Amino acid sequence: MSSAPGPVAWHEILARAAAEAGAGRIDDAIATYRSVLEVWPTLAAAHHNCGALLFARGDFDAAARSFDEAAKHRPTWTAPLLALGHVHFHTGRYADAQQAFERALALDANSIEALGNLGLTLQRRSRWSVALTHLQRARALVPTDARVWFAMRTSLLLLGRVEEAVEDFLRFEPGAPLSAELVTTGLMFSRFVGDPAYEAKYLPLALEWPYRPDQAALAAVTVSRAQYCDLPRETLLELYRKYDRLQQQNRSRFEPIALTRLNRRVAAGRMRIGYLSADFRAHVMGRLMREVLAAHDPARVSLYLYSLAPEVNEDQLTGEFRGLCERFVNLAERDDHSAARAVAGDELDVLVDLMGHSSFSRPGILLWKPAAVIITHLGYHGCVGLSQIDFKLTDSIADLPDAASFQLEAPLALDCCVLPVRRVSAVPASGDAVTRGELGIAASAIVFGAFASLLKLSPRCLNLWCDILQRVPGSLLAFSPGNVSEQSLYRRRVAGFGIDPGRVVFIPRGADEAGDRARYRLIDVVLDTIPYTGGDTTAAALDMGVPVVTRAGERHAERMSLSLLSHLGVTDTATYSDAGYVAMACRLADDAAWRADVAARIVDRFARSDIADTRRYAACLEDAYARALIVKSGAVM
Numbered sequence: 058m059s060s061a062p063g064p065v066a067w068h069e070i071l072a073r074a075a076a077e078a079g080a081g082r083i084d085d086a087i088a089t090y091r092s093v094l095e096v097w098p099t100l101a102a103a104h105h106n107c108g109a110l111l112f113a114r115g116d117f118d119a120a121a122r123s124f125d126e127a128a129k130h131r132p133t134w135t136a137p138l139l140a141l142g143h144v145h146f147h148t149g150r151y152a153d154a155q156q157a158f159e160r161a162l163a164l165d166a167n168s169i170e171a172l173g174n175l176g177l178t179l180q181r182r183s184r185w186s187v188a189l190t191h192l193q194r195a196r197a198l199v200p201t202d203a204r205v206w207f208a209m210r211t212s213l214l215l216l217g218r219v220e221e222a223v224e225d226f227l228r229f230e231p232g233a234p235l236s237a238e239l240v241t242t243g244l245m246f247s248r249f250v251g252d253p254a255y256e257a258k259y260l261p262l263a264l265e266w267p268y269r270p271d272q273a274a275l276a277a278v279t280v281s282r283a284q285y286c287d288l289p290r291e292t293l294l295e296l297y298r299k300y301d302r303l304q305q306q307n308r309s310r311f312e313p314i315a316l317t318r319l320n321r322r323v324a325a326g327r328m329r330i331g332y333l334s335a336d337f338r339a340h341v342m343g344r345l346m347r348e349v350l351a352a353h354d355p356a357r358v359s360l361y362l363y364s365l366a367p368e369v370n371e372d373q374l375t376g377e378f379r380g381l382c383e384r385f386v387n388l389a390e391r392d393d394h395s396a397a398r399a400v401a402g403d404e405l406d407v408l409v410d411l412m413g414h415s416s417f418s419r420p421g422i423l424l425w426k427p428a429a430v431i432i433t434h435l436g437y438h439g440c441v442g443l444s445q446i447d448f449k450l451t452d453s454i455a456d457l458p459d460a461a462s463f464q465l466e467a468p469l470a471l472d473c474c475v476l477p478v479r480r481v482s483a484v485p486a487s488g489d490a491v492t493r494g495e496l497g498i499a500a501s502a503i504v505f506g507a508f509a510s511l512l513k514l515s516p517r518c519l520n521l522w523c524d525i526l527q528r529v530p531g532s533l534l535a536f537s538p539g540n541v542s543e544q545s546l547y548r549r550r551v552a553g554f555g556i557d558p559g560r561v562v563f564i565p566r567g568a569d570e571a572g573d574r575a576r577y578r579l580i581d582v583v584l585d586t587i588p589y590t591g592g593d594t595t596a597a598a599l600d601m602g603v604p605v606v607t608r609a610g611e612r613h614a615e616r617m618s619l620s621l622l623s624h625l626g627v628t629d630t631a632t633y634s635d636a637g638y639v640a641m642a643c644r645l646a647d648d649a650a651w652r653a654d655v656a657a658r659i660v661d662r663f664a665r666s667d668i669a670d671t672r673r674y675a676a677c678l679e680d681a682y683a684r685a686l687i688v689k690s691g692a693v694m
Contacts, residue, residue: 104123108137112140121141125141138158149393152390158178169199169205176192183370240263241266285614294464328686329407331363331407333423334362335417337364337374407430408428409682413439452475455474481573491579506577512589521638541563582605583603587615602657604655605630607630
């Protein structure tokens with residue numbers, strides 16, 4: 058047996074391995090490192106370098122073992138622990154990633170990489186307060202680091218501390234170089250400041266930014282926020298295509314999980330339908346969908362529910378959802394690919410995504426095509442923009458006949474309003490109803506209500522509202538943010554467009570659904586947002602008999618309120634120009650008799666209409682799903 062090489066020989070072998078790796082000969086380099094480790098198994102650097110190459114090759118389990126060995130043989134070295142954390146994070150093993158980053162931080166309390174990545178990992182585990190603590194420490198150590206700023210911004214938003222996030226952005230932004238993180242945040246936060254120059258600057262940058270495939274989540278922010286901006290459908294189509302190209306590149310290391318089990322279940326007449334959502338809980342969408350899912354015909358549908366929310370967010374309503382389905386699966390702790398595999402294991406006929414690009418959405422799961430047919434619904438008023446999604450639900454009003462030419466998902470029209478409508482009794486808990494007098498609102502004042510998020514307050518919308526307030530002396534504009542701390546952001550936003558903050562009143566949210574509905578008794582007219590119109594807020598106003606002035610356009614996002622009014626059968630307050638919108642609002646304010654007549658007809662139509670018939674809505678969904686399956690199976694309709 059030959060003797061082991063001396064120190065010089067080891068140095069030469071390790072140099073050879075490094076040269077092989079540098080030349081792209083990954084397998085040769087791994088073999089060389091392993092030959093060294095056969096003789097010198099405690100050489101931590103060789104384990105670490107071998108792990109890095111295994112990770113690059115996609116052999117993640119072996120990479121994790123190598124990094125673990127490196128850490129074991131050199132316990133004071135942070136590099137293998139950080140690398141181990143990256144492997145676990147990449148494969149969705151967030152609890153293991155957290156442990157690895159915590160071990161690295163114990164060795165070096167000032168490690169920016171350990172602090173930052175631990176913060177990101179805790180975000181994925183929905184432990185946002187703890188994540189923020191680590192990220193704030195990293196920020197104090199490196200105040201100009203864009204990655205740390207962006208991670209801390211995300212934690213603040215997840216915690217609902219919007220104003221802090223905005224103020225931090227305004228401090229960070231002036232000296233920061235342009236990046237995908239900065240321009241997408243600039244676009245998002247442009248609605249939280251009063252200066253229209255921010256949107257004028259960041260919207261073009263975000264639309265044109267050369268995102269990398271690993272920045273698809275940032276491109277998704279632009280896709281989502283673009284719906285709230287005055288953009289033509291052609292521009293949105295190009296944005297969908299750009300986002301789709303990025304995501305298809307992210308699919309490269311795995312094969313899609315395609316299913317072909319269409320014809321048998323369609324013929325049998327019972328469809329296996331899955332719903333994907335983060336809102337199977339006490340949330341406006343959860344309450345709405347609970348009634349819809351309960352109304353499905355079990356002779357036609359078997360239900361499978363896939364939750365994106367962490368288990369800690371589950372509540373009594375979640376328990377009710379569990380009782381409605383064949384299987385309830387929590388996907389929060391899984392990465393996109395393993396989540397898709399879990400869905401695929403149930404062999405669905407149709408998977409219905411209820412998220413779109415709304416908060417906590419996971420379009421990366423849809424990328425792997427985990428069901429024979431994928432349909433996107435609700436979530437938000439736009440498309441997702443993925444080739445794997447077959448259809449987007451709509452109706453005869455919400456989209457124009459040529460909508461298919463401007464989106465990747467084929468329109469799939471319901472035979473009813475695309476938005477389910479849920480009536481709520483407006484009898485709040487004792488002592489919960491606030492009065493105009495308590496809010497300092499004069500009995501004679503016209504109150505225009507806009508119970509919308511800041512994201513919907515576009516420059517065009519605010520300019521029109523300013524015009525309306527000037528034409529209706531003594532009128533007020535009422536908002537109702539979910540967080541009282543956001544009131545200053547609303548005041549700053551409207552003041553930047555010439556609206557006197559003194560003309561703004563804030564109506565508090567109710568303690569329950571009834572209290573939230575009762576808020577509408579305090580307003581005379583709802584001013585719909587432009588271009589992103591109301592959905593559930595419009596339905597709630599109509600449920601309370603309050604006239605809604607809407608300005609319809611060409612896009613789905615511009616036509617949701619029009620769809621609700623049309624299906625209700627009271628379209629008097631629907632307008633098709635900015636001038637018409639202003640004139641309609643002023644007419645309703647000035648003509649109390651006509652306003653009362655419109656309100657009375659809304660109440661009457663609700664009593665006689667089937668717009669809130671949940672069983673009919675569920676049946677329309679089932680009919681649409683069956684049509685989708687027939688289309689995808691290639692059968693003639």
